[in-house]
Amino acid sequence: MKLPIAAALLSIAMLPFAGGAQAHHLSSKEDVEVKVDKNKSAEELKALWDQFGGWCAIADWHPAVKTCEEIKEGDDVFRTLTLQDGGVIKEKLIEKGDSTYTYAITESPLPVKNYQAQFSIVPDNDAADEVKILWTAKYDAADGKKDDDATDTIDGIFKDGLKSIKEKLGKKAD
Template sequence: MASTSVSRIVPASPQQVWNLIGGFDALPDWLPYIPECTALEGGRVRRLTNPDGDVIIERLLSFNEAERHYSYAILEAPFPVTDYISTLRVHTVDGRDDVAEVQWSGRFTPDNVADAEVEELFTGIYRNGLDALHQAFSA
């Protein structure tokens, strides 16, 4: 099994960040890679579309409003992995109310590709997403 994790300090309070990213169907609000999201099954499943028109279907596994994190699994996607589980989490930063640390991590089993190849793929997606989130609060 392969894994990756990316974190970024964002110039907003943890609650402000969670208010933007905490909804399971909120990816289009901050992630340029996902311009479209449709909530299914009462919000427990999301159908995402990327700019190339590829469809990604994900199921919410756990959600914790108080601790500001959720985990999800990919059910269907154009990625060369199986058993994908990811967590998006907003942390407080000691002594600071005006910034938050956002961590996006995932673990997955590569499907006919090297671990390093899919780790690089998801590291790039997570990094680009968190950079976009940072920019959303810097504008």
């Protein structure tokens, strides 16, 4: 599906997070800025969300994810991601809006714990003709793991995913 997007800006920003109650609190942020027609920005935002923002849409755009299965347990909604290498990640949907969702990892082989993330597609506050695809996370290194290993892993996951989104939008990735 081709979206009527004029151009994708190839900027990816890494913003370290300082703060929080724990000394080893880490954060990762990745974004893609997408140029849109000012008169069609709401329509284009919805089209982007329809393509990339569904709870299990990650299986369509993230190269490490082989399949995604949505599971309901009582009132809670989870997704089970089966990775290309056979690993499995279980995530719980915490909150969902029209163009954003927040989730937590409940089971994973990743070197992180206390992981909570948000995926959003939102208008850019700095430019009326742009939207941003944002993916942010807060987490701690898993017990016995180094902070750098946790950060490198999550940053790599984010970069690979957003690079794939850029490619699906028909833009050359960094």
